Amino acid sequence: MTNSIAQSALIKRVHTFMANACTEEQTNEGEFSSLALDLARFQIQNTPFLSRYFGAPNWDKIERWDQLPLLPISAYKEARITSLGEGEDEVQFYSSGTTMKDRSCHYHDSNTLAVYKDSLLRWFHLHFRDRQPLTIISLTPCMGEAPHSSLVYMFHQIATVEGGGEWGFVGKSNPEGWVVDFGKFLEKLRRATEKGIPVLITGTAFNYVQLLDELDSKQDYTLPKGSLVLETGGYKGRTRELTKDALYLEIQKLFGITRKQIVSEYGMCELSSQGYDFEDAKQGRCFQMPPWARFRVLSPETGLELPEGETGILAIYDLANVASYTGLMTEDLAIRRADGFEWQARSSNNPVKGCSLFVAGK
Numbered sequence: 001m002t003n004s005i006a007q008s009a010l011i012k013r014v015h016t017f018m019a020n021a022c023t024e025e026q027t028n029e030g031e032f033s034s035l036a037l038d039l040a041r042f043q044i045q046n047t048p049f050l051s052r053y054f055g056a057p058n059w060d061k062i063e064r065w066d067q068l069p070l071l072p073i074s075a076y077k078e079a080r081i082t083s084l085g086e087g088e089d090e091v092q093f094y095s096s097g098t099t100m101k102d103r104s105c106h107y108h109d110s111n112t113l114a115v116y117k118d119s120l121l122r123w124f125h126l127h128f129r130d131r132q133p134l135t136i137i138s139l140t141p142c143m144g145e146a147p148h149s150s151l152v153y154m155f156h157q158i159a160t161v162e163g164g165g166e167w168g169f170v171g172k173s174n175p176e177g178w179v180v181d182f183g184k185f186l187e188k189l190r191r192a193t194e195k196g197i198p199v200l201i202t203g204t205a206f207n208y209v210q211l212l213d214e215l216d217s218k219q220d221y222t223l224p225k226g227s228l229v230l231e232t233g234g235y236k237g238r239t240r241e242l243t244k245d246a247l248y249l250e251i252q253k254l255f256g257i258t259r260k261q262i263v264s265e266y267g268m269c270e271l272s273s274q275g276y277d278f279e280d281a282k283q284g285r286c287f288q289m290p291p292w293a294r295f296r297v298l299s300p301e302t303g304l305e306l307p308e309g310e311t312g313i314l315a316i317y318d319l320a321n322v323a324s325y326t327g328l329m330t331e332d333l334a335i336r337r338a339d340g341f342e343w344q345a346r347s348s349n350n351p352v353k354g355c356s357l358f359v360a361g362k
Contacts, residue, residue, distance in 0.1 A: 003046050006324065007083065010039055011111055014292070014319050015118060018208030021291035022122055029064075030072040032294070035319055036065040039326045046083040048249040049075070050325060051111075066305075070315055076104035076270050083323045084109055093150035095269040096234065106150065106269050112323045116272040119320035121161055123290040127263075127276050128162065128200075133351050135166040139180050139203030139211070142169040146178070150269045151232060155202050166197065171207065180210045189221065198226035201255075204234045205247060212250050213240075224258030229255065232265045266343060270328060272320035277340075292319040296330075297336045302316060308336045311344055 013035055021027045041059060044050045054069050062068060075081060082089065087105035096103070108116065120208050129145050138155045146152040159167035170185040171178050180203075192199045201223075208231060215221060223229075229251055242250070266275035266287045275287035289295055296305050297312040306312040314334040333344040 003083065003360060006042060007046075008111065010035075010042060011115055011322055013038075014115055017319060018118055018122055018226060018290075018292050022126060024291075027291040032292075032319070033063070033065045036068060036317060037062060039319065039322065040068050042323050043083055043323075043325050047081060047325070049079040049081060063234060064197045065133040065317055065327075066122055068317065068327045071325045072329045073104070073268075073270050073331060076106065076324075077102060080105075080107070081324050082107040084112075092148055093153070093269045094148045104270050106272075108323070108325060112272075113293070115320050116150075116153075117157055119273045119290065119292065121157055123274060123276075124158055124162065126290075127278065127288075134163075134197045135188070135199045136163040137185065137188050137192075137199060137201050138169045138171065139185070139201065139207035140169060140171040141173040141178055142171075145171075145173040151204070151267070152269070154274070158202070171203075178204075178207070180207055180214070182211070182214050185211070186215075189223075192360070193222075193224055196224050198224050198228075200230060201226045202232075204232050205242075206234065208247060208251055209240060209242065212254060213255065217254070220256075221254055223261075227255070227257065227261065229257065229262045230265060231262060232267065268330070270321075270324070271316060271318050272322075273316075273318045275340075284337065284342075286337040286342045288340045289316070293317060295334075295341055297334050306336070308338065311335050314341060314343075 017031065017035055037059075044054050044057065050071070053071070053075070057069055071081070076095075084107055088109055090110055091108040091113055093108070094103045094107045095105075136159045138152075138159060140146065140149070140152050141156060143152055143156045155169070159169075168188050169185075170181050188200065208229075229258050231247070231251075236268075244264070247260060251257070251262060252259060260279050264277045264285075266277070267273075271289050273293040275289045277285050279285055279289045294317040296315045296317075297310070298304065298315055298317060299306055300313050311333055312335075314330045314332045315328065316330060319326060321328075332339040332346055335344060
């Protein structure tokens, strides 16, 4: 009961921080650090695996969020990373993978799921409020067919809240993976086009390759003015693979849009917040995380933060990860660009040579 009360208090603080961050020009670093440290302390003390992995951090030496120990994201494939007790989790989000052994799991109850929903909707609305499309078409299956996909959950929340009553899912789930129902897609696109309603299409990279391979390039699929395409990356061997530039060029040609109308999303099942890469006059195209998350680009050899412009391992600190762990060492290579980061590649091998480098404060 004590743990439940403590976690409820932390959840309330996270909701408040997110609400305030959406109205303030600059978030309070001291408040972010205080909340991140309190979350991490609670998580380590109440999650058996984290207690074993981190031991007893020297909290007297940890004063800021960037001094917190980091958890390699691969741990989510090996252990139950949650302060929720057995049977208390109501929803399980799994990463994509061919077998359960190579899939991560992120556990939620109704309260932590509400934090996830709050996080994704607030950041989406802040980024898309001035480009609000009225019709949202998702190339993925619906939640009923993919109940363990955090991405589908995200698209469902965005569609139902931001879709203005016009939205739909045109993907299907079969034993071989997700496929697009092309007839259903074309019907929804036709209806929006005839009405001149701007469209937001959401999907993974392999969803878009399926469209490119199936649709007749001689037909006109030009999207209505003001439309956007949201792409989340990922092929997983399901289709032919294209570089991002090549994929986006083909999408531009297919839908008669410009590069600025294509938005990339950075997210994963182990996180509860996402990044978007809109064009920035000073920084070019780079991912921006919400003010309730932070990132660092670290050297895999030393664990130290790298200067802007150098490639290193991306670490994410996410306050919305209430019942799992806030500080994650990803397996992604990235370059810092001022307040954002440019994603480079997913490492084929774990780039971290010594996980102990990132277990700080002992």
